[in-house]
Amino acid sequence: MPASLRAVPVTALLLGLGAAAPAVAQAPTPTQVIEAFEGVQGPIRTHRPSHPKGTCAAGFFEGTAEGARLSVSPTFGGQRIPTVIRFGVGGGPTAADTSRSTRSLSIRFQVPDGTPWDMANISVPIFGAPTPEALVEGLRVRRPDPATGRPNQEAINAFVAANPKTTLQGRLLAANAPPASWATTPYWGVSTFRFRGADGEVRPARWVFEPVAGTQRLSEEQTRSLPSDFLAEELRGRVAQGPAAFDMMLIFPQAGDDLNDPTAAWPDDRQRVSVGRLTVTEVAPGPGGACDRISFLALANAPGVEFSDDPTLRARPAPYALSQVKRTRPQ
Ligand code: HEM
Numbered sequence: 295m296p297a298s299l300r301a302v303p304v305t306a307l308l309l310g311l312g313a314a315a316p317a318v319a320q321a322p323t324p325t326q327v328i329e330a331f332e333g334v335q336g337p338i339r340t341h342r343p344s345h346p347k348g349t350c351a352a353g354f355f356e357g358t359a360e361g362a363r364l365s366v367s368p369t370f371g372g373q374r375i376p377t378v379i380r381f382g383v384g385g386g387p388t389a390a391d392t393s394r395s396t397r398s399l400s401i402r403f404q405v406p407d408g409t410p411w412d413m414a415n416i417s418v419p420i421f422g423a424p425t426p427e428a429l430v431e432g433l434r435v436r437r438p439d440p441a442t443g444r445p446n447q448e449a450i451n452a453f454v455a456a457n458p459k460t461t462l463q464g465r466l467l468a469a470n471a472p473p474a475s476w477a478t479t480p481y482w483g484v485s486t487f488r489f490r491g492a493d494g495e496v497r498p499a500r501w502v503f504e505p506v507a508g509t510q511r512l513s514e515e516q517t518r519s520l521p522s523d524f525l526a527e528e529l530r531g532r533v534a535q536g537p538a539a540f541d542m543m544l545i546f547p548q549a550g551d552d553l554n555d556p557t558a559a560w561p562d563d564r565q566r567v568s569v570g571r572l573t574v575t576e577v578a579p580g581p582g583g584a585c586d587r588i589s590f591l592a593l594a595n596a597p598g599v600e601f602s603d604d605p606t607l608r609a610r611p612a613p614y615a616l617s618q619v620k621r622t623r624p625q
Contacts, residue, residue, distance in 0.1 A: 321605065322430040324612035328620070330433035335386070338620040345382030345398045345414075347389050349476075349526040350583030353377050353537065353574040355403055361569030364497065364544060365489045367598030368405045370569055378402040379574060380585035381476040381529065384416070390522035392512065394467045397525075399481040399503060399540070400590035401572065411596035412588070415481035415503060417473060421556035422463040426609035432460050459557040471511040476529050477538035477574070478510035486553045486602040489544065498553050498602060500560065503540035503572060530577045538574040543567065554604045589618035 322330070331343035342348075354374045361370030369375060379402075384395035397417040402410050423429035435453040436445045454461060473479035481503045488496050512520065532538055543566040552558035578584075591611045601607045 321426050321609055324616050327426065327430055327609070327613040328616050330430045330437075331617075333437035334433050338617055339625060340621055341387045342382075342621060343617055345384055345396070345400075346387040347385070348380050348382035348398070348585070349529065349581075350578040350585035351379040351381060351529070351533075351574050352576045352584065353379060353572060355401070355542075355570055355572050357570040358568055360567050361542075362492060364491050364499075364567065364569060365598040366492055367411065367596045368407055369403045369411055369596060370598070371406075373406065375406070376404045377572065378404070378584050378588060379572075380588070380590065381525070383525065388522075391525040392472055392517045392520055392522060394470070394472055396463075396467065397473055397476060397479055397481070399476070400585070400588075402585075402588055402590065403596075405596075409596075411599070412590040413483055414590040415483050415501075417479045417481055418463055418466050419482040419484065419500075419502070419559050420463050420466065421484050421606060422460055423457075423606070424459045424555045424557045425605050428457050428460055429606070429609075432457065459555070462557050462559075471513070471517065474510040474512050474516070474528075475507075475532065476525050477532055478505050478507050480504050480509060481540070484556050485604040485607050486547070488600040488602055490598045490600065496600070497546065499544040499546050501569075502543050502545060502566075504543055506539040506541060506571075526577070529574075530579070533574055533577050540572045540574075541568050542570045542572060544569050553602055556604055556606050587618075587622050589614045591615065 328338065328343075332338060335343055353376075355369065355377050356374055357370030357372050359372070362372060364370070380398070380400040382398035382400065383389045383391060383393075384398065385393055389395060398414060399417075400412070400414040402412050404410050423432055432453060435449050438445050483501045486498050486500050489499050490496050529538070545560065546565045546567070547553060547560055548564060551560045551564070591614050
């Protein structure tokens with residue numbers, strides 16, 4: 295089957311829609327997304343397929359006056375909002391904390407009106423695929439061949455050559471030493487959202503959580519000598535001395551900045567406005583905790599923070615929910 299058709303739901307092909315439609319792949323179904331992850335990593339049983347290694351934490355968020363001006367979401371109203379937090383590491387469930395993969399910061403804002411708002415952020419400003427189709431195809435092509443136990447390298451090379459944007463995130467990660475702490479790296483929401491302000495105006499923006507402690511990375515010596523599970527202990531020790539905090543900054547585009555491609559970084563000089571501070575006050579003493587069973591749907595649209603046309607946004611909530619069902623059901 296040609297690659298462009300592989301992402302078309304089978305039902306569409308059976309109904310003949312594939313033949314009549316132009317050669318544009320449709321968005322993969324939630325089941326196809328989960329099957330693509332499972333093809334590479336094995337069945338989802340207990341762990342998330344993305345950032346499976348993590349530690350629960352808790353704290354609160356306080357919006358600034360600028361936050362309340364730029365979004366009508368109650369999250370930015372200025373009152374102290376309790377948060378459930380999860381810090382994660384990209385890779386497999388036993389990924390080394392010294393590896394050059396993403397770190398993550400996921401947050402559930404328990405807003406006063408009772409509707410929580412979730413987000414998942416990563417330690418690089420871009421995603422590894424421009425569209426859901428490219429994400430799924432990139433996973434499918436890396437599925438090990440049952441005959442050899444290894445993926446087909448020629449097929450991967452052909453995919454990468456045809457989809458060069460899928461290499462950008464990996465290159466950025468490879469070029470930078472890993473964070474020295476979960477509390478000393480920025481975390482980006484990556485996609486563009488539309489912020490509905492108190493004046494009724496809708497402004498496109500991305501966001502980043504900037505560590506108040508500053509950005510600190512591991513030295514080469516630390517990368518060699520630190521144990522592969524140092525991040526959770528480091529954060530516990532740090533927060534025992536005093537809270538760790540992050541300033542949430544909105545980043546505003548200029549003409550020509552790509553609003554819909556999450557692999558397209560915006561230049562560093564774009565205007566930034568502080569809309570609130572996240573304060574981490576507690577870290578779970580060991581594995582598990584309040585964050586474990588949550589799926590940070592990221593995208594449950596909060597009033598005042600709406601989806602842009604970035605195609606990876608709408609493609610997330612349903613597979614996140616499906617993954618959560620798989621990993622939390624009784625074994
Ligand atoms: C088509 C786009 C995407 C798909 C299909 C997808 C899929 C998934 C799935 C299925 C999970 C597991 C959810 C769970 O079991 O609770 C997950 C987790 C996650 N994803 Fe995505 N994802 C996409 C885009 C992104 C983007 C753009 C980011 C960058 C901000 C991102 C960051 C994360 C993080 C940090 C987690 C772990 C969240 C946690 O701590 O529980 N994903 N993703």
